C-alpha cells in the first residue's frame with residue numbers, strides 16, 4: 001500500500017517520528033530505535049513491525065519561548081478583562097440588591113475599562129497586536145456562577161454574586177502576579193508598572209468584596225429564609 005509522509009521529526013533524544021497518511025487516515029508511527037536507513041519512507045508501513053505499531057500523535061508546540069508564553073497569557077487576561085467590562089460586570093450591577101456592593105461594582109467597572117487599556121498598552125510596548133485568547137478558567141467560573149443562580153433563591157443573590165466576584169478577583173490576582181513576574185524576568189519594566197497598576201486595583205477590589213461579603217453573610221444569617 002502506498003503511504004504518504006506528511007512530516008518527519010527527529011527528536012533531541014534521537015527518536016524519530018514519521019507522520020504518515022494512508023488512504024483516508026492520518027496517524028503517527030513511532031519507530032523508536034529501529035533502523036530506517038535505506039528504507040524508503042513510502043515503504044515505512046511495510047517495514048514497521050506489529051510489536052511497535054502503537055500509533056501516537058505528537059504535535060509541535062506553538063508556544064516555545066518565555067516571551068511567547070507571556071504574550072499568550074497576556075491574551076488570556078485581555079479576554080477576561082474585556083468580558084468583565086462588556087458583559088459580566090454590567091450584568092452583576094443590574095442584578096445585585098445591596099447598595100454598597102452595587103456601588104463597588106460600578107467603581108470596579110470603571111477600573112476594569114482601564115485594565116483593558118493597560119493590557120493593550122503592554123501588547124503595544126512589546127510591538128505585538130493585542131490579541132485575546134479565550135480563557136477557559138474564566139469561562140468555567142462564569143458557567144459555575146450561572147448554574148448557581150438557577151439553583152439558588154433570589155433572596156440570596158447578593159451572596160452568590162459576592163462569591164463569584166471574590167473568585168474572579170482571586171483569578172485575576174493570580175494572573176497578574178504571574179504576568180508581572182514574567183515581564184520582570186524579560187526586562188520589560190514599563191510593562192511591569194502597568195501590570196502592577198491592575199494588580200493593585202484587583203487586590204483592593206477583593207478586600208472590598210470580602211468586607212461586604214462578611215456584612216451581608218452576617219445580616220442574612222439573622223433573617224428568616226424567603227423566596
Ligand SMILES: [Fe+2]
Pocket residue numbers: 081112115172198202
Ligand atoms: Fe481587572
Ligand SMILES: [Fe+2]
Pocket residue numbers: 108112168169172202205
Ligand atoms: Fe477585577
